[in-house]
Amino acid sequence: MKTRLAVSRRLRSTPYTPRIESLGVSDYSIVNHTILPKGFGRSVEEDFWHLCEHVQMWDVSCQRQVEIQGEDAAKLVQMMTPRDLRNAQIGQCLYAPLIDQNACMLNDPVILKLAEDHYWLSIADSDVLLWAKGLMVGYQLNVNIKEPDVSPLAVQGPKSDALMAQVFGSEVSDIAFFRFKKLDFKGRPLIVARSGYSKQGGFEIYLDDSSLGLDLWDTLWQAGEPFNVAPGSPNLIERVEAGLLSYGNEFTSENNPLECGFKKYCCFDDDLQYIGKQALLKINQEGIKQQIRGIRFDGEKCPPCASTWPLTHEKSEAGFISTAIWSPKLKCNVALGMVASEFWNQGQSVVVHCSDGSQRQGEVVLLP
């Protein structure tokens, strides 16, 4: 697909956009009304190998924050998710499904607990801000809700610790997985979390002052030169191999968290209340009929997957693929998709119906 993105103010640029453009960005996506750089003229495979071996800087400002602060903040955040947040600690990042009254998925943010009465929801692609504000108004909750000036910058790859230590000091190595600390950048304390949308290790820096964007980028870039730093983006090969899901791709508001494999984030304790709990209990009791799986399939490199591709088994519908790409490590195509319960066991053979008309022999695999 060679279609250009038509620019406008509505598709928001970021504090890092000038550097992204001078580094030759070739592909953009749009997430949360914000541009997400997706390529720099290299192939996804080249980017993949670089990510696995070195360190990359990703402009993930599109991971907008929904800030919920005030007396009822903890109450509202718990209302929004089936994940039990009662023991959440300040400094913790919590991956959490958000569901509506019918237990349908609305988003899957990482929740940052900044204080007992102060949370950021680092969101995927839907306006959680409007959901939270609707609940606040309707329930007359005492909270302030806004999208703050926060633009996450991800540093990902095996050399992330080394690069980050140059800028933030050796303290970065003490940050545990899915924890954050406030670390100094030229006199300003920034939230730095050990997290990110890859399994190659790394950090996300929650820059909360756009005017420092270019300074932060340049400082990291300069420190990264000895480590072969490159601009990058969430990598499709790495994401599929790691089984990292994406709202809008692997699941939508048509799906419930159990279909997404999020049962471990669903608390059914009698004394925990949240929106959609009754619906979710019923779904849990009745059992789900489909769930997200990995799929490996044969043939040459598959075309880009821009919509769902049907899965069949001996003429029966078996589900669909939502994301697919060639894996240079595994030497086959790898995919994520929603698979019907009759076919979701490891090793199940399926046929993948690609958008180019080809039919490929495939096999269901469990997610890592």
Next chain:
Amino acid sequence: MKTRLAVSRRLRSTPYTPRIESLGVSDYSIVNHTILPKGFGRSVEEDFWHLCEHVQMWDVSCQRQVEIQGEDAAKLVQMMTPRDLRNAQIGQCLYAPLIDQNACMLNDPVILKLAEDHYWLSIADSDVLLWAKGLMVGYQLNVNIKEPDVSPLAVQGPKSDALMAQVFGSEVSDIAFFRFKKLDFKGRPLIVARSGYSKQGGFEIYLDDSSLGLDLWDTLWQAGEPFNVAPGSPNLIERVEAGLLSYGNEFTSENNPLECGFKKYCCFDDDLQYIGKQALLKINQEGIKQQIRGIRFDGEKCPPCASTWPLTHEKSEAGFISTAIWSPKLKCNVALGMVASEFWNQGQSVVVHCSDGSQRQGEVVLLP
């Protein structure tokens, strides 16, 4: 900008996408997580002249519908807007600002009243669905809210009536401006409104069955051949000249409806209640400090406007431009922007600071 759009299921295609692609779409935008075709390899000027003289078909499926139906539907829709809907009639389209508890703009949909207890909000680019659902849950309203399978197709331009009559019969000419009728398409009644995001006249067909998308497109296309039909899109020249505003461009959630010039849609009657009324009353009493205006400015064709461009007058900040383009009719650059009250009078001279570093002499004009 030559940056490509990275495809994925998350950026939803539409029932018309196969035809859009075979017609050589060259530019996409993203609205409501859905692709909006913005160009077909011709210049914006060529598209503009064609739109002013002939007829175009626009895939505006991205104008998603928020369906609100049930006992409390009228109550909820009125809660969401300062526009007085008490006398709204079935069959009417109502342009309406949506505001939050602080009177900040959340969207500016066209509301279609389908029945006393049944509404569609045909939305601009924000997830109004989540706002409406949050209010429904919080206030425990008796409504069903969903995004139905509706994909608007716009037929725009002076030959729209002639084309539409070929497909839907002479009844189309009886549809008044911002009214709709249900007209038959091969046995299926479709909502057809005299509306659209241009001032060249035309219709929007609210196709409510995706499986008929290609049939509808092909039937209109064939009927349009004698009228020199072409694929098109909301045209930036036409939009700016006509003073048609765009959520996310001319105004955002930072603005109130009075700043947008929507006072005629704000009812302050004592017996009408809606969310944000107190805040809006206060803003109205205190007076606004900025409002959207047109701006004409000198020099050669300006670059694409991807972010805001400052306006000044003798070193004073005077506001900013949010959208700008060369007008081949007026032989100057035309723009929309937010102008401070000291400078918002017709004929006020301002300096436009374009993103290419140029400073252009400009003049404030009132919107049509």
